[in-house]
Amino acid sequence: MNYFVPNFGRDSAINTSFNSLDWAEKNQGHKWVVDYAAWKKKGPPKDYFVPNFGVDEDIKVAQANISTQEKKLGHTWVPEQDENGVWIVPEANKNSSYGYKSLLQTDAEVDTGSDPVCSSAGCGYHSQNPKKTPYPMDYKVPHFGRDKDINTTWSSLDWAEATLDHKFNPISKKDLKKEEHPVNYMVTDFGLDEDVVTTQKNIADQEKEKKHEWKPVQDENGVWIVPGTISNDSYSYKSLLQTDAEVSTGKRHHHHHQQD
Numbered sequence: 001m002n003y004f005v006p007n008f009g010r011d012s013a014i015n016t017s018f019n020s021l022d023w024a025e026k027n028q029g030h031k032w033v034v035d036y037a038a039w040k041k042k043g044p045p046k047d048y049f050v051p052n053f054g055v056d057e058d059i060k061v062a063q064a065n066i067s068t069q070e071k072k073l074g075h076t077w078v079p080e081q082d083e084n085g086v087w088i089v090p091e092a093n094k095n096s097s098y099g100y101k102s103l104l105q106t107d108a109e110v111d112t113g114s115d116p117v118c119s120s121a122g123c124g125y126h127s128q129n130p131k132k133t134p135y136p137m138d139y140k141v142p143h144f145g146r147d148k149d150i151n152t153t154w155s156s157l158d159w160a161e162a163t164l165d166h167k168f169n170p171i172s173k174k175d176l177k178k179e180e181h182p183v184n185y186m187v188t189d190f191g192l193d194e195d196v197v198t199t200q201k202n203i204a205d206q207e208k209e210k211k212h213e214w215k216p217v218q219d220e221n222g223v224w225i226v227p228g229t230i231s232n233d234s235y236s237y238k239s240l241l242q243t244d245a246e247v248s249t250g251k252r253h254h255h256h257h258q259q260d
Helices: 012-028 036-042 057-073 107-111 148-164 194-210 244-249
Strands: none
Touching: none
């Protein structure tokens, strides 16, 4: 403690903020004065009445689905948190895992009563046990026409084509000729980004100081287990402000965390 801290003057980001404030005050013809005492005295509203409309419909559906699967699998699911407080829960499948062609249902499939539970390749339930299937099958699916969102999309496309005087003609990757866009061109390598270099140096310094090599690992969902950011309410922003007088005198701040 009480070691010498050199004073390099006010930070450039602080100077930029003050310049922006000066410009805004001049532009608006108004001097911005923050009345901390009044703000602290009044404070935000609290203890007001909040109506309770019950559990959200999406939550009800999720709870019902979890309950159904627990009963079906004979297992109670109790999610856990990792060391950073992140809940370990199943994540959505990657986009590449879906075969979008198989998810499309044509008019012919609707008219013939194709089973929407299975893919276009079929289910094969009849061949296994014609008298027993896990889901209702071969039922009538009414055709209400094209979805209104699709109609809106087509209308927007027509408007855009007319406005830009250009016909939109998407091309699939397999039909795209290699010479239609540049490939295998030179990309200049400027080395690692400065932030990455700084991060790597900080990690190396801490590993040397702690005499421990840090090897981050992934959880079962592939999420890297790394330190998270500190919550916003842990900061005291007043104590982070440095006045011109403090800069001139080289006053050094020692932050102490106190519990209310």
